[in-house]
Amino acid sequence: MSAHDHHLDGHLPHEPEKATLEGRNKILGFWLFLGAETVLFGTLFAAFIALRHQTLDGPTPDHLFELPMVFAATMILLVSSLASVFAVQALHQHKVKAMIVWLIITILLGLSFLGLEIYEFNTYVSEGHKLTTSAFSSSFYTLVGFHGAHVAFGVLWIGLLIAQIFKKGLTVVTAPKIYVSAIYWHFIDVVWVFIFTVVYLMGKVG
Amino acid sequence: MANDHSAAASEPKRRHRHEGPQKHVVAFVLSLVLTIIAFAAVSAGEINTTFTYIILVSMALLQVFVQLAFWMHLKDRGHLFATMGIIFGIIVVFTMVIMALYWVWW
Amino acid sequence: MAAHAHTVKRYRGLMDWLTTVDHKKIGILYLIAGGLFFLVGGLEAVLIRIQLIKPMNDFVGADTFNQLITMHGTTMIFLAAMPMLFALMNAVIPLQIGARDVAFPFLNSLGFWTFFAGGVLLNISWFAGDIPDAGWTSYVPLAGPMYAGGHGVDYYLMGLQIAGIGTLLGGINFMATIINMRAPGMSFMRMPMFTWTIFITSALIVFAFPVLTVGLVALTFDRLFQANFFETGNGGNAVLWEHIFWVFGHPEVYILILPAFGVISEVVSTFSRKRLFGYSSMVFATVLIAFLGFMVWAHHMFTTGLGPVANGLFSIATMLIAVPTGVKIFNWLFTLWGGSISFTSASLFAIGFIPTFVMGGVTGVMLAVAPADFQYHDTYFVVAHFHYVIVGGLIFGIFSGLHYWWPKMFGRVLNEKLGKATFWTFFIGFHMTFFIQHFLGLIGMPRRVWTYLPGQGFDTMNAVSTVGAFLMGIGTIIFVVNVIVSAANKKPVADDPWEDGRSLEWSIPSPPPEYNFKQLPLVRSYDAWWNEKQKGNTEMPPAEPVGPIHMPSPSILPLIMSIGLFAAALGFMYDHLIIAIAGLVVTFGSMFCRSVFDDHGFHIEPEEQEKGVHA
Numbered sequence A: 001m002s003a004h005d006h007h008l009d010g011h012l013p014h015e016p017e018k019a020t021l022e023g024r025n026k027i028l029g030f031w032l033f034l035g036a037e038t039v040l041f042g043t044l045f046a047a048f049i050a051l052r053h054q055t056l057d058g059p060t061p062d063h064l065f066e067l068p069m070v071f072a073a074t075m076i077l078l079v080s081s082l083a084s085v086f087a088v089q090a091l092h093q094h095k096v097k098a099m100i101v102w103l104i105i106t107i108l109l110g111l112s113f114l115g116l117e118i119y120e121f122n123t124y125v126s127e128g129h130k131l132t133t134s135a136f137s138s139s140f141y142t143l144v145g146f147h148g149a150h151v152a153f154g155v156l157w158i159g160l161l162i163a164q165i166f167k168k169g170l171t172v173v174t175a176p177k178i179y180v181s182a183i184y185w186h187f188i189d190v191v192w193v194f195i196f197t198v199v200y201l202m203g204k205v206g
Numbered sequence B: 001m002a003n004d005h006s007a008a009a010s011e012p013k014r015r016h017r018h019e020g021p022q023k024h025v026v027a028f029v030l031s032l033v034l035t036i037i038a039f040a041a042v043s044a045g046e047i048n049t050t051f052t053y054i055i056l057v058s059m060a061l062l063q064v065f066v067q068l069a070f071w072m073h074l075k076d077r078g079h080l081f082a083t084m085g086i087i088f089g090i091i092v093v094f095t096m097v098i099m100a101l102y103w104v105w106w
Numbered sequence C: 001m002a003a004h005a006h007t008v009k010r011y012r013g014l015m016d017w018l019t020t021v022d023h024k025k026i027g028i029l030y031l032i033a034g035g036l037f038f039l040v041g042g043l044e045a046v047l048i049r050i051q052l053i054k055p056m057n058d059f060v061g062a063d064t065f066n067q068l069i070t071m072h073g074t075t076m077i078f079l080a081a082m083p084m085l086f087a088l089m090n091a092v093i094p095l096q097i098g099a100r101d102v103a104f105p106f107l108n109s110l111g112f113w114t115f116f117a118g119g120v121l122l123n124i125s126w127f128a129g130d131i132p133d134a135g136w137t138s139y140v141p142l143a144g145p146m147y148a149g150g151h152g153v154d155y156y157l158m159g160l161q162i163a164g165i166g167t168l169l170g171g172i173n174f175m176a177t178i179i180n181m182r183a184p185g186m187s188f189m190r191m192p193m194f195t196w197t198i199f200i201t202s203a204l205i206v207f208a209f210p211v212l213t214v215g216l217v218a219l220t221f222d223r224l225f226q227a228n229f230f231e232t233g234n235g236g237n238a239v240l241w242e243h244i245f246w247v248f249g250h251p252e253v254y255i256l257i258l259p260a261f262g263v264i265s266e267v268v269s270t271f272s273r274k275r276l277f278g279y280s281s282m283v284f285a286t287v288l289i290a291f292l293g294f295m296v297w298a299h300h301m302f303t304t305g306l307g308p309v310a311n312g313l314f315s316i317a318t319m320l321i322a323v324p325t326g327v328k329i330f331n332w333l334f335t336l337w338g339g340s341i342s343f344t345s346a347s348l349f350a351i352g353f354i355p356t357f358v359m360g361g362v363t364g365v366m367l368a369v370a371p372a373d374f375q376y377h378d379t380y381f382v383v384a385h386f387h388y389v390i391v392g393g394l395i396f397g398i399f400s401g402l403h404y405w406w407p408k409m410f411g412r413v414l415n416e417k418l419g420k421a422t423f424w425t426f427f428i429g430f431h432m433t434f435f436i437q438h439f440l441g442l443i444g445m446p447r448r449v450w451t452y453l454p455g456q457g458f459d460t461m462n463a464v465s466t467v468g469a470f471l472m473g474i475g476t477i478i479f480v481v482n483v484i485v486s487a488a489n490k491k492p493v494a495d496d497p498w499e500d501g502r503s504l505e506w507s508i509p510s511p512p513p514e515y516n517f518k519q520l521p522l523v524r525s526y527d528a529w530w531n532e533k534q535k536g537n538t539e540m541p542p543a544e545p546v547g548p549i550h551m552p553s554p555s556i557l558p559l560i561m562s563i564g565l566f567a568a569a570l571g572f573m574y575d576h577l578i579i580a581i582a583g584l585v586v587t588f589g590s591m592f593c594r595s596v597f598d599d600h601g602f603h604i605e606p607e608e609q610e611k612g613v614h615a
Helices: A021-051 A067-092 A096-126 A135-168 A174-205 B002-015 B022-044 B049-071 B080-102 C013-019 C023-051 C062-096 C105-123 C152-180 C193-225 C238-272 C279-293 C308-320 C322-336 C345-368 C370-376 C380-410 C416-442 C459-488 C528-534 C557-573 C577-596 C606-610
Strands: C549-551 C602-604
Touching: A021 A135, A021 A174, A021 B080, A021 C152, A021 C193, A021 C238, A067 A096, A067 A174, A067 B022, A067 B049, A096 A135, A096 A174, A135 A174, A135 C193, A135 C577, A174 B022, A174 B049, B022 B049, B080 C193, B080 C238, C013 C023, C023 C062, C023 C105, C023 C380, C023 C459, C062 C105, C062 C152, C062 C193, C062 C238, C062 C380, C105 C152, C105 C557, C152 C193, C152 C557, C193 C238, C193 C279, C238 C279, C238 C322, C238 C345, C238 C380, C279 C322, C308 C322, C308 C345, C308 C370, C322 C345, C345 C370, C345 C380, C345 C416, C380 C416, C380 C459, C416 C459, C557 C577
Parallel strands: none
Antiparallel strands: C549 C602
C-alpha cells in the first residue's frame, strides 16, 4: 500500500500483473480462493461418489452418457485452456491485440461448451433423468451444474475484462485481472478433467 | 544494493523471460494424449474394471499435474503459498473421497 | 478528520461507518454486531436454563425449547464467537505485522456486511414465526422437508450460507495479508503468536467453509427443489449429511479455539514480563492441531455405527490432538513460571483460561474413547464438555483479548475494578453452570430434551446450573456497564498503556491514525517493540522515509451487495422469483461496478500526517 507502487509511468514492466503490491495480493488471494474452490468441488465429488449407484428407477449412467459428446466437450475446454495460456503469453509480451484475440477465442470455446452442456442436460431430462429423479441424478446435476455455472461466470467475466482492455488499455491495474481470470479458466478445465474421469468414464465402466 | 543487482541479473534465466509457446504446446499435447488414453481405455471395454479405474485415475492425476505446473505456473518462482494451498485442498478432498467410498454406506 | 482531503469523498457520521474500508473501524463493527448477537444468544441460553430449573416446568413449550437450543447454538458459534474473533483479528493483525491495512480492504468490508446480512436473516425468523428447530447441526431427516415443514430450517440454511461467504472472504483476506503485507524484517518466525494463530485459523476457514457451503446447498436443494441428497426413500443418505457437516464442523471448533490460544499467549507473555516460552514449539503445535483437526471429524459420529476400524482410527487421531495442546498448556505455565505477573483483568481471564481449558480437554479425551462415547453420547456430559472448551476456552480468550486490546481499539482503558468483577462473576458462574452438568450427563440426563421428571436425581443439579447461568449473565452485564463507563471517561491513553507491550501495535498511538504507521517499522527481532525498548529506543526504527501514504477510498457497494443477497435469499425461500432475481442482479451489478470503475484511492500528504490525524 505504499506510495511508490503506483506511479509506474511510461513503459510497462515485463510481468505487469506482478508489478504492484495490489497485483501480487490479487494473485495470491486468488490462489487461496482456488484452494477453497478445490475443497468445494471435492465435497461435491464426494457427495456424487457416495450416491453414484443410487439410480433407483431412473436411467443408469451407462445408459445415459454418450462418450463422443463428452469427448467433444473435453476437447473444447482443453483447447480453450490453451487459448487462455496464449493470451497470458501475449500479455507478457505486451501484444494487446493478440491477447484480445486469444481471449475472444477462449470465450467462444467456453460458449460452445456451455451450448453442448445445455443440449446434453436437455436430452437427459427428456429421457427421464431430472434433478428429482434419484439421489444419483441430484448429485450429478449439482456437480456438473456447479461446473457449468463456473464456466458461465468465467465467460461473462472474461468478456467484461476484454471490454475493460479496450477502454483502459493494458496497465498494471488491468493486467492482474487478466492473469487471474486465466488461472480461473485453467482451474475450470482441471475440474473438468475429474468430471469426465469420475462422472462419465467411470460411470460407463460401472 | 549489491544484493538487488545480483538478484536482477539472475532473474531472466530463472523466469524464462522470453519463453516461447513450445512449452505450452507440449503441455497441450501431453494433456491430449492422456485424455485419449483415458477415453480409449473405456471405449475398448475389454479390460477388467479395477484396472480401468487405475488407468483413469492415473491419467487424470497426471493431466492435472501437467496443467497446474505449466499452464497455471505453479512450478514458477513465488508460488510457494499457492502450491501449499492447492496441496492442502487436495489432502482435504482426498479424505472426503475416502469418506464417500467407505464410510457412508456399510 | 480531513474531510477536504483531495478529490475523494470522505464521509462523516453514519455514512462513514457504512462505507468504511478501514480495518480498525471494521473491527469495531464486527465487535458491535458480534456483541449484539452474543447478548441475543445469551438471552436464549438463560431462557433454556429457566425452563430446566425444575422438573416438569412449563415456562416454554417443547417447540419453543427446540427453537431456543437451535438458535442459541447457531447464533453463538456463527454470529457471536466468530465475529468477535474477526473483531480482534481486524483490530490487531495489521498492527502486529506492521502493515497499513489488510490486503483487500474492500473485501474486508464486504465480509463484514455479508456476515451481518446473514445474521440478521437468521434472526428475523423470530419475527417471521418460522424458526429453525432442528438443532445447530440440522441433522436430516429431522431438518429435511418431511419433518421440518415451513421455512424455519430455510432461514438456517440461507442465513449461514450468506454469513459463510463473509467468513470465507475474511479467511482469504487475512491469509493474504499475513503472507504479503508483513513489515520489512518480520519473518514468519518473528511473527507474534496471535498473528500465527490467526494465520492458521484463516487457513482452516479457507479449507473448511466450502464444505459447509456444499452441505447447505445440498440441503437447500432437497428442501426447495425436491432433490434427493438426503432423502432415504429416493436413494439419498442421511449419514452423508453428518459427514459433510462434521468435516466442516470439526475444523470449525479449531477455527474458534486457535485464536483464543493466540490471545492467551500474548496476554500471558505480556503480563508475566517474559518472552513466550517455547515460541517455535507453539508455532509447530498450532500447525499440528490444525492439520489433525481435519482428520477427526467422525468422532462426532461414533454411534452412527461406522464400524470398529473407522471408530478406532478416529479415536486415536482425536487423542493425538491432546499432545500438541498439552505442549501449549505447559508453555503457558512455563511462561508464567518465575515471571513478575500482574493480575489485571486481561491476565485474570488468561490465567482462568488455563485450568478451565485443561478440564475441557480432558473430557474431550474421555469422549474420544469410542466405547465410552456410546455412554456419553447425547447426554449433558457432552454439553458440559463443549461449553468448557468453547466458553471456558474461546469466550475467556475473547474477554481477555478485549480487556487487553481495548485501549488500542478505542483509546480508553476499561475500568479494572469492573473488569475484575466481570471476571469473578463470569468465572464462578461458568463453573457453577457447567461443572455440574458433567455429573448430570453421567447419571443419564439427555441433552436437547425440554423437561424431565422429578425424582431422578436431576433436580438440585439443574437448579444449581441455572443459578450459575444467571451469574454469567450478570458478569456480561457488568462488562457492558464497564464499556459504557469507559466511554464516558475522556482520559487519553498512552501508546503503550500496559507499559509491557511486546509487539508492534504498542509502538503507535491509541487509537492509531487511519494509516497506522507513518513510516513502516523495521523489525529486528521477535517481540520487536519490547527489544527496542530494552535498547532504550522510544520508537521503532523506520524502514522507509516519510512520504505521502496511499489509502483506498470508502465504498457503499459492500453494503448494497449484502442487501442484494439478503433479498435474494428471502425471494428464494418464499418462492418470489422476481425478488430473488432482483436481489442477485443488485449483487452482481455491484460486482460489475467494482470491476469497471477503478478505485484510485487517495494520498495523505506528510503535512497532514503531522497534524496527528485520527481515524
